[in-house]
Amino acid sequence: MESKFTPLLLTNYVPSNDEIKEIHNLIIDPINQITQVNAEIARLHGIIDQLSLKRTELHIYVSGHEALITPMRRLPQELLQEIFVHCLPTHHNPVMSCREAPLLLGRVCSQWRTVSRSTPRLWSSIHITVVVDVPPWTGHEWQTPIEDEDGSHYIEEVQAWLNRSGGLPLSISLFYPPPSHPTEFEKRLVLILMEFSHRWKNISLFASSTSISLLSSLSHETVPHLESLVLHTFMNHSPTSGIQSFDIFLAPRLQKVSASHMKMIPDKLGWSQLTSLALEGRGRGNEELTPVSALDILRNSPNLVYCTLEFGWGTAPPSNHESDTIVTMPVLESLVIDEGGTYLNSFFEHLRLPSIINLEFASANRPSVSSIETPIRPSICVLLARLDSLREFTLSANNILGTTLRECLKYTPYITRLSILHPPSFDWHGGWPPVNNVFDVFDDVVIDVLTPPTGTVNRQLLCPHLKIIECNPCNVSDAALLAFIEQRTINALVHNVQHLEKVDIKFRRPQRLDIRSNLPPSILVKTQITLDYHRPYILHRNPSPRAGLEDRHSLEMPTTTSKFFHHPRRGNSMRRAFGPF
Secondary structure (H helix, E strand, C coil): CCCCCHHHCCCCCCCCHHHHHHHHHHCHHHHHHHHHHHHHHHHHHHHHHHHHHHHHHHHHHHHHHHHHCCHHHHCCHHHHHHHHHCCCCCCCCCECCCCCCCHHHHHCCHHHHHHHHCCHHHHCEEEEECCCCCCHHHCCCCCCCCCCCCCHHHHHHHHHHHHCCCCCCEEEEEECCCCCCCCHHHHHHHHHHHCCHHHEEEEEEEECHHHHHHHHHCCHHHCCCCCEEEEEECCCCCCCCCCCCCHHHHCCCCCEEEECCHHHCCCCCCHHHCCEEEEECCCCCCCCCCHHHHHHHHHCCCCCCEEEEECCCCCCCCCCCCCCCCEECCCCCEEEEECCCCCCHHHHHCEECCCCCEEEEECCCCCCHHHHHCCCCCHHHHHHCCCCCCCEEEEEHHHCCHHHHHHHHHCCCCCCEEEEECCHHHCCCCCCCCCCCCCCCCCHHHHHHHCCCCCCCCCCCCCCCCCEEEEEEECCCHHHHHHHHHHHHCCHHHHCCCCCCEEEEEECCCCCCCCHHHCCHHHHHHCEEEEECCCCCCCCCCCCCCCCCCCCCCCCCCCCCCCCCCCCCCCCHHHHHHCCC
């Protein structure tokens, strides 16, 4: 549609009075046509709405009848229950969350809720987190508010859960956040769990010593089905004066024991029936685990398959054990040793482990300046020299020299997994120590003895069966690591070594060479390679123009009432605000 005014449209032209009258006459018919078109659209919309309504009614009719013939409705209840049981987690007890089984299963429909609640196996295990209000300045993440002030509703839910388990043996784990102090709520919860002690099978309690001491009223006759018992108190806040030996450790079927206090365990414990043992021997108010007592325990526990020993902070030099008896652990497969500050040279000399597969070792014996020049042989080397069947080796290397690590690798020719880790305690100043730290042991010298030699180089290759290597952090150069991966993957057959399956390396420096782009795609498919580099600080792409301003009207300087100084227990709040000093 055009008019004589068409060229003037979308311009700044100002029409005269006569032209205004003419424009009004021109748009009378189009306005009437718009009205007619709108009426037709409304009529058609009405037809569409009616058809849509009819379609919805037909869908409801069809889907309702289709639901009656779905295979799920015809499943026998026994099969549905078996499916529900397979929805439970396999590596931990089910949690009390509506987003996970078994509670989630009861939120699908009324039938599933009925079936799930009538299936005792779904409720025979539970993980309980004591919900507390943790002050934000503690830095802990265990902040789960309870709906009612005294926690009665939460306790009722726990009791209802366990009541649905029928008469089945129970697996229960309780976790009580360490920043908090004992509460009546926690004690009531432990007392509720004790009402089901006659059905306990696997019990794990991480709680205050006040609450754990309540178990002293139980005898071994009250726990006839108990097979696994874990009792741990948090040293940072729990007084240990109330800790004593518990008679339930004498349960007739007990096979797995883990305790944070040596004095929890009675002298008459049936050590010979244990297959798994974990003992912590340090902490405020605790009796330290010594090499002498550890040898006595192992001598009386010949059937151990898994063992974890944490020794105390004693600094006695290596000495021969008062007895020359050799302790042999014929079926022990996994050993975790935290040497603490105790030299275990003599302890390892009296130990024989013919079936050991996995070894994890940590030590707090930090070499002195003189020992760096002339290293004293660490106890880990004494132990490794006596192991012939080791396949997996984990070493906390914060107190290990490079020469010691290389000596360790000489004694582990058959290992398939090597993990070199720095424990969290090594993070002294809120960040990694300098790269040139004398104890930063996994460097090019170490990776070189693990890399098959090329050309005319003639040297001994260590750990030819290695499949998995993990290091955190690592001080190896990208070029040396690339050569290691290439010779252990592309040229694995040439050098008669095992093909690498996994490489997991964390660096404390930026990336200098793109290792992945220098490897063939086929290697990246066969070998899982994870490389994590230190990320330098970069400017925010969209910084706030108000960043750094105080949340107040005045521009006065911060005083001791400022938010950075207000709370006397915030400790490192200044460092979080302004960076490390």
